[in-house]
Amino acid sequence: xxxxxxxSEYFNAQDTLDCGQIFRYKPINGGFFVFSGDxxxxxxxxxxxxxxxxxxxxxxxNFFDLxxxxxxxxxxAKESKHKIVSLSAKRAKGVRILNQLKEETLFSFxxxxxxxxxxxxxxxxxxxxxxxxxxxxxxxxxxxxPSATDLAQKDEQFFKDLGYGYRAKYxxxxxxxxxxxxxxxxGIGLLSTxxxxxxxxxxxxxxxxxxxxxxxxxxHRVDSFPVDTWIxxxxxxxxxxxxxxxxxxxxxxxxxxxxxxxxxxxYVFYYKRSLEKYEN
DNA sequence: TCCCAGGGTAGTC
DNA sequence: GACTACCATGGG
Numbered sequence: 147x148x149x150x151x152x153x154s155e156y157f158n159a160q161d162t163l164d165c166g167q168i169f170r171y172k173p174i175n176g177g178f179f180v181f182s183g184d185x186x187x188x189x190x191x192x193x194x195x196x197x198x199x200x201x202x203x204x205x206x207x208n209f210f211d212l213x214x215x216x217x218x219x220x221x222x223a224k225e226s227k228h229k230i231v232s233l234s235a236k237r238a239k240g241v242r243i244l245n246q247l248k249e250e251t252l253f254s255f256x257x258x259x260x261x262x263x264x265x266x267x268x269x270x271x272x273x274x275x276x277x278x279x280x281x282x283x284x285x286x287x288x289x290x291x292p293s294a295t296d297l298a299q300k301d302e303q304f305f306k307d308l309g310y311g312y313r314a315k316y317x318x319x320x321x322x323x324x325x326x327x328x329x330x331x332x333g334i335g336l337l338s339t340x341x342x343x344x345x346x347x348x349x350x351x352x353x354x355x356x357x358x359x360x361x362x363x364x365x366h367r368v369d370s371f372p373v374d375t376w377i378x379x380x381x382x383x384x385x386x387x388x389x390x391x392x393x394x395x396x397x398x399x400x401x402x403x404x405x406x407x408x409x410x411x412x413y414v415f416y417y418k419r420s421l422e423k424y425e426n
Numbered sequence: 427t428c429c430c431a432g433g434g435t436a437g438t439c
Numbered sequence: 440g441a442c443t444a445c446c447a448t449g450g451g
Contacts, residue, residue, distance in 0.1 A: 166432055259433040265449065266432085311447030316434085353434045374432035391441090392433090415432075 150198040156216030158240020159191040165416040184290035186283035230384040234417035248331040250291045251364035298325035316351025339367045368408035371399035
């Protein structure tokens with residue numbers, strides 16, 4: 147077991163995990179088990195220090211985006227003329243954009259459509275338990291995220307029984323497209339962000355918002371700005387926006403924040419949702 | 427009971 | 440191109 151120790155005021159384990167970009171993690175002893183594909187680690191933040199315990203050091207260094215200059219990123223957002231952005235940047239300064247696996251992110255965000263985060267987590271956990279490999283991280287048992295090939299062998303009823311609802315048919319269709327090589331998730335990584343999103347939305351069940359999330363969380367396309375119901379609400383309430391077409395709202399935000407779009411989006415998404423939690 | 431959730435598809439005009 | 444009904448499920 148290796149231990150990576152990292153000092154930064156721009157890394158908070160809970161804030162990074164709890165902002166809807168990742169669905170497989172589990173709190174323990176003030177820290178978290180974090181799962182990605184068939185790998186696992188333990189993550190804990192104490193003050194400005196963050197500890198990562200894992201076997202595959204290089205994988206998790208990249209996973210937690212340790213090579214990015216978050217002082218610069220957060221600084222950009224803090225100086226924004228938009229009050230909500232600078233405020234969010236201060237409150238959510240420990241949020242980072244993870245570098246997640248392509249297949250896992252694709253299938254996870256297909257589940258996410260018109261759904262709630264706790265329920266997304268439950269469905270993914272049931273899927274891993276049903277199809278993943280049983281593994282151990284220290285004393286902790288966990289299941290790997292199943293491959294597209296494994297998913298492609300199941301029918302619509304299988305996914306319905308796991309609680310997918312109407313998304314079951316999307317899983318069947320997309321799993322077959324990926325498993326058959328009809329689309330190469332690595333191959334499309336060579337494309338421009340616009341072409342990458344176009345390729346992703348060619349899959350049944352992947353629309354513009356889900357494609358934006360995959361581009362951001364699995365391909366690190368930080369010029370993406372996913373617009374969901376929360377962001378649309380924030381756009382109206384905090385930016386006094388008048389556009390109603392989500393594609394145009396995405397375009398507006400991307401033009402406004404350029405190469406920092408993805409980071410700004412996570413800051414404001416986290417802040418807006420945490421506000422709602424405290425109010426209720 | 428209705429409303430909503432990290433929306434997308436297919437049909438209509 | 441834009442508008443809209445419909446899509447499962449579960450929590451508030």
